[in-house]
Amino acid sequence: MSYCPNTPEQIREMLAVIGKTAVDELFEPIPRGLRAKSFNLPAGVSEQELLVQLQEMAACNRHLINFIGGGYYDHHIPAVVDHLTGRAEFYTAYTPYQPECSQGTLQALFEYQTAICRLTGMEVSNASLYDGGTALAEAAMMALRITGRNRIVIDASVNPFARQIVTTYMKNLAVELVEIPTSSGSADRSALTEALTDDVAAVMVQNPNFFGSIEDLTAIAHAAHAKGALLVTSVYPISLGLIKSPGEMGADIVVGDGQSLGNPLAFGGPSFGFIATTKKYIRNLPGRIIGETIDREGRRGFVLTLQAREQHIKRHKATSNICSNQSLCALRGLIFLAAVGREGLVELAQLNRDKAEYAKDRLGSIKGVRVLNRGATFNEFTLELPRDAAEVVHTLLDKGLAAGMPLGEYYAGMANCMVVTVTERRSRGEIDALADALEAAL
Amino acid sequence: MNLIFEKSVPGRRGLKLPVADVPRAAALPENLVRTEPAQLPEVSELDLVRHFTGLSRRNFSVDGNFYPLGSCTMKYNAKVTENAAALFADVHPMTPLLPEGETSAQGALCLILGLSRLLAEITGMDEVSCQPLAGAHGEMTGIMLIAAYHRAKRNKKKYVIVPDSSHGTNPASAAMVGYEIITIPSAPYGDMDLDAFRAAMNGEVAAVMLTCPNTLGLFNPHIREICDIAHEHDALMYYDGANLNAILGKVRPGDVGFDVIHVNLHKTFGTPHGGGGPGSGPVGVKRELIPFLPGPRIIKHADGRCGLEKGTSESIGRVANFYGNFGVMARAYAYIILLGREGLIEVSEQAVLNANYMLARLREHFDLPFDRTCMHECVFSASRQLKHGVHAIDIAKYLIDRGYHPPTVYFPLNVKEAIMIEPTETESKETMDAFIEAMIEAANLAEKEPERLHEAPRTMPVGRLDETKAAREQNVCFG
Numbered sequence: 001m002s003y004c005p006n007t008p009e010q011i012r013e014m015l016a017v018i019g020k021t022a023v024d025e026l027f028e029p030i031p032r033g034l035r036a037k038s039f040n041l042p043a044g045v046s047e048q049e050l051l052v053q054l055q056e057m058a059a060c061n062r063h064l065i066n067f068i069g070g071g072y073y074d075h076h077i078p079a080v081v082d083h084l085t086g087r088a089e090f091y092t093a094y095t096p097y098q099p100e101c102s103q104g105t106l107q108a109l110f111e112y113q114t115a116i117c118r119l120t121g122m123e124v125s126n127a128s129l130y131d132g133g134t135a136l137a138e139a140a141m142m143a144l145r146i147t148g149r150n151r152i153v154i155d156a157s158v159n160p161f162a163r164q165i166v167t168t169y170m171k172n173l174a175v176e177l178v179e180i181p182t183s184s185g186s187a188d189r190s191a192l193t194e195a196l197t198d199d200v201a202a203v204m205v206q207n208p209n210f211f212g213s214i215e216d217l218t219a220i221a222h223a224a225h226a227k228g229a230l231l232v233t234s235v236y237p238i239s240l241g242l243i244k245s246p247g248e249m250g251a252d253i254v255v256g257d258g259q260s261l262g263n264p265l266a267f268g269g270p271s272f273g274f275i276a277t278t279k280k281y282i283r284n285l286p287g288r289i290i291g292e293t294i295d296r297e298g299r300r301g302f303v304l305t306l307q308a309r310e311q312h313i314k315r316h317k318a319t320s321n322i323c324s325n326q327s328l329c330a331l332r333g334l335i336f337l338a339a340v341g342r343e344g345l346v347e348l349a350q351l352n353r354d355k356a357e358y359a360k361d362r363l364g365s366i367k368g369v370r371v372l373n374r375g376a377t378f379n380e381f382t383l384e385l386p387r388d389a390a391e392v393v394h395t396l397l398d399k400g401l402a403a404g405m406p407l408g409e410y411y412a413g414m415a416n417c418m419v420v421t422v423t424e425r426r427s428r429g430e431i432d433a434l435a436d437a438l439e440a441a442l
Numbered sequence: 443m444n445l446i447f448e449k450s451v452p453g454r455r456g457l458k459l460p461v462a463d464v465p466r467a468a469a470l471p472e473n474l475v476r477t478e479p480a481q482l483p484e485v486s487e488l489d490l491v492r493h494f495t496g497l498s499r500r501n502f503s504v505d506g507n508f509y510p511l512g513s514c515t516m517k518y519n520a521k522v523t524e525n526a527a528a529l530f531a532d533v534h535p536m537t538p539l540l541p542e543g544e545t546s547a548q549g550a551l552c553l554i555l556g557l558s559r560l561l562a563e564i565t566g567m568d569e570v571s572c573q574p575l576a577g578a579h580g581e582m583t584g585i586m587l588i589a590a591y592h593r594a595k596r597n598k599k600k601y602v603i604v605p606d607s608s609h610g611t612n613p614a615s616a617a618m619v620g621y622e623i624i625t626i627p628s629a630p631y632g633d634m635d636l637d638a639f640r641a642a643m644n645g646e647v648a649a650v651m652l653t654c655p656n657t658l659g660l661f662n663p664h665i666r667e668i669c670d671i672a673h674e675h676d677a678l679m680y681y682d683g684a685n686l687n688a689i690l691g692k693v694r695p696g697d698v699g700f701d702v703i704h705v706n707l708h709k710t711f712g713t714p715h716g717g718g719g720p721g722s723g724p725v726g727v728k729r730e731l732i733p734f735l736p737g738p739r740i741i742k743h744a745d746g747r748c749g750l751e752k753g754t755s756e757s758i759g760r761v762a763n764f765y766g767n768f769g770v771m772a773r774a775y776a777y778i779i780l781l782g783r784e785g786l787i788e789v790s791e792q793a794v795l796n797a798n799y800m801l802a803r804l805r806e807h808f809d810l811p812f813d814r815t816c817m818h819e820c821v822f823s824a825s826r827q828l829k830h831g832v833h834a835i836d837i838a839k840y841l842i843d844r845g846y847h848p849p850t851v852y853f854p855l856n857v858k859e860a861i862m863i864e865p866t867e868t869e870s871k872e873t874m875d876a877f878i879e880a881m882i883e884a885a886n887l888a889e890k891e892p893e894r895l896h897e898a899p900r901t902m903p904v905g906r907l908d909e910t911k912a913a914r915e916q917n918v919c920f921g
Binding site: 001002003004005006010011013014015017018019020023026027028029030031033034035036037038039040041042043044045047050051053054055057058059060061062063064066068069070071072074078080083084087088089090091092093094095096097098099100101102103104105107108109110111113114115117118119123124125127128130131132133134141161162164165167168169171172173174214215216218240241242243244245248257264265266267268269270271272279282288289290291292293294295296297299300301302303305306308310311312313314315316317318320321322323324325326327328329331334335337338339340341342343344345346347348350351353354355356357358375376390391393394397402405406424427428431 | 443445446447450454455456457459460462463464465466467468470471473474475476477479480481482483484485487490491494495497498499500501502503504505506507509511514516517518519520522525526527529530531532533534535536537539540541542543545546547548549550552553560563564566575576577578579581582586589609610611613614615616617618619620622623660661663665666689691692693694697698708712714715716717718719720721722736758759760761762763764765766767768769770772776778779780781782783784785786787788789791792794795796798799801802803814815817838839842847848850853867868869870871899902903904905906907908909911912913915916917918919920921
């Protein structure tokens, strides 16, 4: 296939205008010695052949009934999300550098920022980051900038992958990352308070945490603020239909992954990361921010604003290196939230919790199985099995069930534990089948 | 146009949710409960469809308009690649992390491995990681790899060198990894000043970051010499792949002496730009840097199955949630398979031909700061028009009224009143001729009726917007 439209005749005409006789001559500025030594690629194919190849590849993925989550959730995506974001005017535009011909993207992202603020209970949001994990790392860097301190305290019940990203980002900076060990599925409050010294920039927690437990973070926020540290909270946006917002709990920076808001699982991406904070920290936010303004005739319009924070202006002094973010995925998030709506998000969150509570009761009453979470959970919970969870999950995988995420590899001493996720897409029948299969496997 | 929040009607519902087939759960403890629902819009599905259809009409896009935004490679995005990506939408990224779970995600894992190998061959590198989520993220990952390399060798390094024509992301990415920046000026012929580079080079330089062709669209013929000088000081060469579209099949950065590279799948490999992302920024390295690549790495087991490897103890660690922007990778993979070897060579040839045609036809009308054969893009200056009080931005706004997305303006920073045009290979001569006529008309108006340019655009839903007001008031959230 080729998407180059010019005919041989047109190419000759163009070369004549340039004053060359062959396209090769245009590459003469490249010394011969620098030319490619190899370019060993397959020959091109037609559309039809391509699709056959890719269908064969895709057929090597196996359909599973997912009881796994860990930051990526199997939620229903309203049809309208695909249809509207698929509009080529959104799809094939780029960063809205020229606002007059980009009001569609700009207004949509302004609405996205508003939706994120309302969801999280914060005052300002940027126009998206890459994903939840990198958003957490950006939040850490933001806290370091704001406080001028160099120590970050992070709860081990934050998603292990997100913590690994934070570790990667901090490795080359003179920053100390202190990890607070978890005690059976919850933040160890006393260890956290003990680690809160006067040089801590931020305390980073997740709610609900990786084990599924929901906590009231108000006391942790107070404790952090008393030491001049910020509270960074990572949240699961769907849960905010039911759970008190991080803003209400006193968080200073809120981040999360937007996959659950209308983005497909797609083997881990693209989704988007969100970051929201209070007005006083707006200049420390990374990434694009859309602001409202007017034109010469007083008509409302939207522009990229506070660009003096960004790399294309500030270069090495920018708040972040981010340039392209995840606009289209953020647009999916906005359309998802608007399609579900004010009451709908409450109902959706309730439905997730209802299903998960049913599953927790069913699975938790199997002989030898114990629910680890001491307090309330949302749509994930942690089970302790009488034997190695990885082995059990392996057995159930053969039956087409992704029964849960075994924790042994991520938490010392938790080899018998697994996190189970139940979204609104799981039916009572599927939950019952999981319970039966689990009972049989133990 | 009103905001979706302004169109909200209390009590109106959109999506219907399924009825619960399980009992209602007990209420959450009071201290955890949200008392007031988030004030999300209350709209019907049709309200939603009209609203976003209306917004979409307020955008220029590649599918609707010629979009010669320099440095961004706004080529046409083949529709079939969308069908290709949709085939993989339901695979949970945790699947291969489950015990023996790799078997259930062979299609997705093998696609990533396949793409990595294609990209390695295209760039002349030994191994590629697709984990970085965008170009700048790839740059940061690449500089982290370089930092890890120097740490392992116990090299004491402090600086990263960039030319003044570089993308802003280059110095910003290096700074994120803790390096200080040395900026080298451009020489009068447009390339990085070789003498200034030699003088700046020292044992504490960790890396030199270059875009080649650079942001002026010029290929630096001294690239190997630069690589040699850097390597003498054990500094590594970083290739910013933003402009890879110019050299597909012609030059491979790995052959020339670059050690680390990132490519922008959303530029060179034809994936949609989405109004500012998602992109994807795979990183390629030479053999000695492989141990430092981010984990988990996608590998091929001895039995031929694809799988995951955690990464060595020397790995820089994880830079993204999972394996990268897989949906973008699937589109890029489809694009490469579709075009194949000859198709990709045609891409760079036609991209360079189109840019040189643009240059040849506009050179009489606009100042050309560097008069050389360009590669995939050409950079003019509106300094001649400035004598009549017309800036590059005025020409850009006029082009909007003519139905064109403007070229990149005011970048690169080392050209006064820069206008950077990248037509890409997918545009026809007719489209370019019509655009050229509009540019010539702008140049004529600059002399005769400059106010017409100052007043532009007049045909859009809004005219020029007050950016100072936006920055001062910081109204970034409605209500």
